Amino acid sequence: MKNNWPLWEVFIRSRQGLNHKHVGSLHAADADMAIENARDVYTRRSEGVSIWVVPSEQITASNPDQKDELFDPAEDKVYRHPTFYDLPDGITHM
Amino acid sequence: MDIKSLQDRFQEKVDAEIKIEPRDWMPDDYRKTLIRQISQHAHSEIVGMLPEGNWITRAPSLRRKLGLLAKVQDEAGHGLYLYSACETLGVERDDLFQQLNSGKAKYSSIFNYPTVTWADIGTVGWLVDGAAIMNQVPLCRCSYGPYARAMVRVCKEESFHQRQGFEILLTLSKGTEDQKAMLQDAVNRWWWPALMMFGPNDADSPHTARSMNWKIKRFTNDELRQKFVDVCVAQAEILNVTLPDPDLKFNEETGHYDFGAIDWDEFWAVVKGNGPCNKQRLVARNKAHDEGAWVREAAIAFAEKKKQREMAVAS
Ligand SMILES: [Fe+2]
Ligand SMILES: [Fe+2]
Numbered sequence: 001m002k003n004n005w006p007l008w009e010v011f012i013r014s015r016q017g018l019n020h021k022h023v024g025s026l027h028a029a030d031a032d033m034a035i036e037n038a039r040d041v042y043t044r045r046s047e048g049v050s051i052w053v054v055p056s057e058q059i060t061a062s063n064p065d066q067k068d069e070l071f072d073p074a075e076d077k078v079y080r081h082p083t084f085y086d087l088p089d090g091i092t093h094m
Numbered sequence: 095m096d097i098k099s100l101q102d103r104f105q106e107k108v109d110a111e112i113k114i115e116p117r118d119w120m121p122d123d124y125r126k127t128l129i130r131q132i133s134q135h136a137h138s139e140i141v142g143m144l145p146e147g148n149w150i151t152r153a154p155s156l157r158r159k160l161g162l163l164a165k166v167q168d169e170a171g172h173g174l175y176l177y178s179a180c181e182t183l184g185v186e187r188d189d190l191f192q193q194l195n196s197g198k199a200k201y202s203s204i205f206n207y208p209t210v211t212w213a214d215i216g217t218v219g220w221l222v223d224g225a226a227i228m229n230q231v232p233l234c235r236c237s238y239g240p241y242a243r244a245m246v247r248v249c250k251e252e253s254f255h256q257r258q259g260f261e262i263l264l265t266l267s268k269g270t271e272d273q274k275a276m277l278q279d280a281v282n283r284w285w286w287p288a289l290m291m292f293g294p295n296d297a298d299s300p301h302t303a304r305s306m307n308w309k310i311k312r313f314t315n316d317e318l319r320q321k322f323v324d325v326c327v328a329q330a331e332i333l334n335v336t337l338p339d340p341d342l343k344f345n346e347e348t349g350h351y352d353f354g355a356i357d358w359d360e361f362w363a364v365v366k367g368n369g370p371c372n373k374q375r376l377v378a379r380n381k382a383h384d385e386g387a388w389v390r391e392a393a394i395a396f397a398e399k400k401k402q403r404e405m406a407v408a409s
Contacts, residue, residue, distance in 0.1 A: 029393035
């Protein structure tokens with residue numbers, strides 16, 4: 001018989017002050033078990049202080065084929081960066 | 095875009111050391127090669143727990159038992175990281191289990207050798223994990239993102255495995271004559287199978303060039319095997335053991351150790367299922383899988399029931 005435990009994506013906050021970061025996935029019957037399994041699989045050496053688990057099927061990802069349309073528009077907007085602006089010599093604290 | 099330009103764009107990325115991620119376009123053969131390699135790797139981690147698990151209850155001290163238990167638990171973790179990386183390529187975990195349990199899938203032949211004495215546990219840590227590390231470190235730079243990331247985690251954990259093995263052997267090397275003899279006997283039995291872990295000679299490894307071109311592989315089998323031999327010689331001296339190879343000799347010209355011919359007939363016999371423990375390993379895997387079936391089913395039933403109860407409360 002097939003094991004129908006759903007797939008979960010695991011995110012770990014490695015210490016206070018940092019974002020949760022994707023570390024991999026695992027199978028579990030429900031969210032509680034997914035947290036417990038994530039503890040054993042991904043934090044055996046104190047790699048985390050907090051765990052998020054998300055059903056993999058709930059994740060919507062951008063399509064890599066549309067990478068250009070999505071991300072190119074940011075590329076020619078140099079005026080979004082501080083170096084675009086001219087300042088006189090000698091000015092400090094800016 | 096036509097296939098040819100997709101292929102060109104893929105290879106350009108690989109050449110530029112840009113990682114390939116799960117939803118990116120990739121050639122079918124790249125995907126197939128990775129599925130085969132990553133799943134075999136995962137199976138090896140899982141089957142690899144069996145020869146060592148054999149000694150957990152008989153470890154000679156609490157310190158040794160804790161170390162071995164933690165190592166075997168890590169190997170389970172490695173299997174899970176790798177199965178999860180493999181699933182990003184569009185295969186299902188159950189199909190991978192099915193392939194392992196039916197005997198269709200391969201795993202590293204080294205785990206078809208028995209661990210008959212406590213010295214074998216030390217030697218497995220030293221030589222088998224040592225060879226695995228040699229193979230795995232370059233895989234941290236593999237072109238496929240999820241595999242490379244899994245290997246970074248694995249490699250971080252492996253060095254403790256090798257050290258715990260070496261410490262076991264170092265203790266034996268300072269022990270009684272019987273303990274020293276047990277150590278030498280284990281090294282005699284594991285040395286050649288450990289060298290076989292790197293796979294056939296380059297001349298007999300037809301897919302190496304393609305895998306190197308795809309940057310799945312970074313070094314050939316023979317290159318990695320040579321590195322391994324070179325580092326082991328000095329370590330064997332510290333343990334006061336000899337390596338069972340009369341042809342092992344430093345070559346001033348190449349700066350490497352020359353070593354004798356590997357018995358490839360033995361290698362292929364074990365790959366094809368005729369090693370000392372092939373049957374035993376498959377029986378153990380199937381038994382664990384079958385006897386765990388009710389747990390998997392019960393967990394699903396419990397999760398269902400909880401969900402329904404929550405829905406009833408909500409409505
Ligand atoms: Fe491992
Ligand atoms: Fe290991």
